[in-house]
Amino acid sequence: MAHYLSAAALVASAALTAAAPAAKGDFSIDQVSKGSFYKSGPLAMAKTYSKYAKHGAVMPENVSIAATAASTGSVSASPESYDESYLIPVSIGGTTFHLDLDTGSSDLWVFSTQQPASQRSGHTAYKQTGTKKSGYTWNISYGDGSGAKGDVYVDKVVVGGVTATSQAVEAATSVSSSFTSDTDNDGLIGAAFSSINTVSPQQQLTFFDNVKNSLSQKLFAARLRYHTAGTYDYGYIDSSKYSGSIHYVPVNTANGFWEFTASGVSGSSIADTGTTLLYIPDSNVDAYYANVDSASYDSSQGGYTFDCDESLPDWTVTIGSGSITVPGEYINFAPVSGNTCFGGIQSSDGIGFNIFGDIFLKATYTVFDQTQSSPRLGFAQG
């Protein structure tokens, strides 16, 4: 649902209700403010002027500008099993797809009818409703070894009421088996920086980069939640979704990620909605599980495991001038066999950077902010 700013609407509505001369039989009604005036004030004004244009009504420029700019939106983020990933409904050419919003990559790709039927069984497949970008291709590989490739179309994409009229939609011709088997997921919508988009011969813009200039504020905010649906907000910050203050840190965009520095966690870190777990250096991981009596590193599972019944300690990190606490409950990711569970905190050694994935993000309200001269991340306790 899109909301429009109140200022222009309130000004315009005040102008419209300027007193007409009283005449016999007229009556007056005391107006009672209904509080914030959201949704589509400027747009309603523009529609009224358009309706009466044939009678000579001329739309004031401020109404026209307000009606076309300053949009906001919000979309649900629904977890898959064990919060493995969070999917959002995205309209592409009028068809709804359920996509993984991924701040760790920058391609918007979908299953398509160009794939063999067996490869796309159970998925919503793009029927190439858009305009083909002849000769354009894409090919992406993810950190978990999965991947996909295909060709490129331009189509209308809507997320939470926010519209990109000419979005590059990357239609798959082939995807790896882990995508085929996850029938809840119809593709990804990347929200890292467009500098790492894989389309060739010309990189394409992410959805956020395409719409950010039309948003009330050039930002989006993630409120992922533990074992229940959360939201992504576009163009505005929802103060009902966090406690305390939002603390901001600078972002290094050189690698195309939302990359930042966390205190007490060596190396660079990325805020990544597309990664399930929280990956930090060995020293931090060992220190955490030293407080979990039944924990041990299980090389057959590729990480720390523990007794599912053991109560886990919280994990707290300082980022900038604020701190975030991840409840211990969130760090019990999922059972692996019998009553043995796999930890949500694992080692980032060998990756090259730390990954603050969903295990961390679901404890926060995280703002991906391009409102300033350089990008920044804002973290608040969710």
Ligand SMILES: C[C@@H](SC(=N)N)c1ccc(Cl)cc1
């Ligand atoms: C940036 C993420 S992948 C993603 N969020 N699309 C990543 C990179 C490398 C490794 Cl090893 C693991 C995860």
